[in-house]
Amino acid sequence: MNAPIPPQRPTLLEMASNFKEATGEWARSGFPIVEEKEYERRHRVCNGCDQWDSNAFGGVGRCHACGCTGFKLYLATSVCPLKKWAADLNKDGRPDSSETN
Ligand code: SF4
Numbered sequence: 560m561n562a563p564i565p566p567q568r569p570t571l572l573e574m575a576s577n578f579k580e581a582t583g584e585w586a587r588s589g590f591p592i593v594e595e596k597e598y599e600r601r602h603r604v605c606n607g608c609d610q611w612d613s614n615a616f617g618g619v620g621r622c623h624a625c626g627c628t629g630f631k632l633y634l635a636t637s638v639c640p641l642k643k644w645a646a647d648l649n650k651d652g653r654p655d656s657s658e659t660n
Pocket residue numbers: 604605606608609610611621622623624625638639640641642643644
């Protein structure tokens with residue numbers, strides 16, 4: 560069995576596009592922020608991911624798969640590009656704090 564191929568790092572243009580898409584979706588949804596528990600869950604997942612650079616941006620962190628900074632972990636509309644965690648919205652498009660882990 561072959562070893563998994565790591566995702567290619569995004570170009571500057573792709574990172575700009577990812578940023579525009581992520582913040583646009585966040586704005587359209589009313590700027591929802593996750594609760595602390597969901598932030599911590601996402602942060603734990605990212606910290607265990609080989610795409611995470613916890614030292615980037617003065618300790619804010621950065622995902623090398625999408626190029627986003629650690630601030631994306633606060634946005635309820637954010638998704639992990641490798642599907643390790645999903646957006647935190649209920650069917651009304653509001654932050655979903657009912658999930659437990
Ligand atoms: S967002 Fe996903 S791919 Fe990026 S560091 Fe976090 S878990 Fe890894």
